[in-house]
Amino acid sequence: MDCIFCKIAAGEIPSQKVYEDDLIYAFRDINPQAPVHILVIPKEHIASSASEIDADNSHIIGRVFEAIAKIAKQEGLESGFRVINNCGEDGGQTVGHIHFHLLGGTKLRPQML
Ligand code: DGP
Numbered sequence: 001m002d003c004i005f006c007k008i009a010a011g012e013i014p015s016q017k018v019y020e021d022d023l024i025y026a027f028r029d030i031n032p033q034a035p036v037h038i039l040v041i042p043k044e045h046i047a048s049s050a051s052e053i054d055a056d057n058s059h060i061i062g063r064v065f066e067a068i069a070k071i072a073k074q075e076g077l078e079s080g081f082r083v084i085n086n087c088g089e090d091g092g093q094t095v096g097h098i099h100f101h102l103l104g105g106t107k108l109r110p111q112m113l
Pocket of ligand 1 (some may be wrong): 085
């Protein structure tokens with residue numbers, strides 16, 4: 001499969017890694033929208049988007065959020081942060097490997113859109 005995030009997780013495309021474990025990889029977004037903007041992904045291509053989360057793969061999404069809690073501490077985001085998942089064309093998703101944006105390092109505006 002020709003997937004840019006699979007290649008990043010495999011180390012075939014360079015990235016600024018901030019966290020890795022057996023299932024999860026996290027790296028800095030190439031186009032940051034906040035002082036801290038990290039993409040957290042399952043290493044394996046378990047789903048192209050959130051619309052493909054099911055009983056077989058949802059435990060890995062749980063692990064994504066465990067990683068997010070660790071990364072937030074590592075990045076000093078004690079005052080809070082935001083997690084965003086863009087799903088599908090209308091959701092603004094541009095890369096078809098499920099991923100979660102971890103944003104912080106400033107007081108984010110309350111509006112979500
Ligand atoms: P989304 O719109 O939710 O699909 O977000 C995709 C994000 O991926 C976008 O914020 C830019 C980021 N991105 C795309 N290509 C690369 C890359 O090659 N390296 C890094 N670090 N980020 C990338």
